[in-house]
Amino acid sequence: MQALQSLKLLIGTPIAENLLEKKHALHVYNRTAAKAQPLANKGAVVCTSVKEVANLCDIVFSIVADDAALNHIVQGDEGIAANLKAGGIHICMSTILPATATHLSSLHQQYNNHYTAAPVMGRPDAARARKLNFLVSGNASIIEIVKPFLQDAGATGIWEFGDNEAAAHVAKLCSNFLIISAIEALAEGINLAKKSGIDAQQWMNVLTKTIFSAPVYINYGNILLKEAYQPANFSLRLGLKDVNLVMEQAAETNAPMMFGKALQERLQQCVANGLGEYDWTAIALALKEKSVV
């Protein structure tokens, strides 16, 4: 079996390495050829186009930054849908608008091949540790074929959301919204604790050992206490992209989102002030007096 690995996101490389470790024959493509080179050194065949990958492979993984990039590699004569063989499977790991998945899935159907939604939860270190979680939806029999490949790609959990290709993407957007909400709340709480002169580290100890004993609060609490906003594990710019998708889905479904709207504006402000390539926890910098924001 073979797979396309676009390396646009930092998480792409460790996923591809996981597949290589499990002895899969891997064909890879990235717009920037140099980014694929380290994988070639580990046994991957570097292709020069999406079309070439789709022609050569039975299963194609994709992970790209946004809906436009995904549409670009899937649609048209040079795209994955037109060039993947009948019965082939496209596993889409990106965080995208659910409507985009619905559209691309029907495009794949026209070519008698398959779109499987498998957006991935986890930062690059989780990929390296094989502790990724995939949210999956689409044709049930195709998902059974896909599961062992997700395991080899680094899954610790595969969570099914039924046969609607859009469903897993909705779940992913809701999850990212909950994470960035937790980051903002943590940032405001830590800032209030510090400004009030109490031991913010001890406050985080209490919470993460009691009612907030979850990885999100432990990991992001630690980053926020240390103000370690670089290097980015997940950039603020991509965080804004995801919140924009959340708000587009909210508008589509008539779901009011008070926090969502506030976060969208705050992240826009942060990007406008030059924080786009910082980690998305840098949203906390907006709380600083005389800060860039």
Place this chain on the structure above:
Amino acid sequence: MQALQSLKLLIGTPIAENLLEKKHALHVYNRTAAKAQPLANKGAVVCTSVKEVANLCDIVFSIVADDAALNHIVQGDEGIAANLKAGGIHICMSTILPATATHLSSLHQQYNNHYTAAPVMGRPDAARARKLNFLVSGNASIIEIVKPFLQDAGATGIWEFGDNEAAAHVAKLCSNFLIISAIEALAEGINLAKKSGIDAQQWMNVLTKTIFSAPVYINYGNILLKEAYQPANFSLRLGLKDVNLVMEQAAETNAPMMFGKALQERLQQCVANGLGEYDWTAIALALKEKSVV
């Protein structure tokens, strides 16, 4: 040893019962005498005034709804400070403004007795299960005396914040802010998931078994999915009171709180629309179309 137990909050009764179970001689007072009666049946002596309790006891526990109620029972000729013996200890379990603690602590000092900050984290069921967490601050040697009493009152954790009486109250406000932020984010996420037609229960399963594996998300997620806003374990009205305190502390310390401000307005709106005695998770009702809010 003896203790005053004001039953204004639902959590007061199980804490008093815990103390009785541990064979403490307990004197209790509540403005509404009938509320103290069940404790009398279990061996507590019901007093007719705060002054009587303070005169009779070495250690006084208080838990009341707000700063005004606390000032009322501590200050003046009839108050705890004036009537507690020299060396006596007042353990304040309420969620109050840190500045109130500073003020009352110095009042206690004038009478040569002690104020210990011990705001409590946990809902009534946690009190009954002896799984409360106390955030404590104040004179270190007094805290050593107080600890075994907090254990008997139902502590699973006692978390120290140093010798400033205000510090534990800051930590409590920050904690409640983090909880109500999580509730609002969960409510928005669950609503978006449902409006998008996906299995919101499965989405909560994923989160609470992975990156959000914490009691706050498990418990409140469950309440929000069931829309079980009554009976209240912690009323929306008290939630608003706490967020008002958070915002007062934020103004005092010049700490911007985007979520805090949004929550304050939303909770005010909910109380104005008759949801004050619902559980504070009923903030989710503001997301319903054609709802009361």
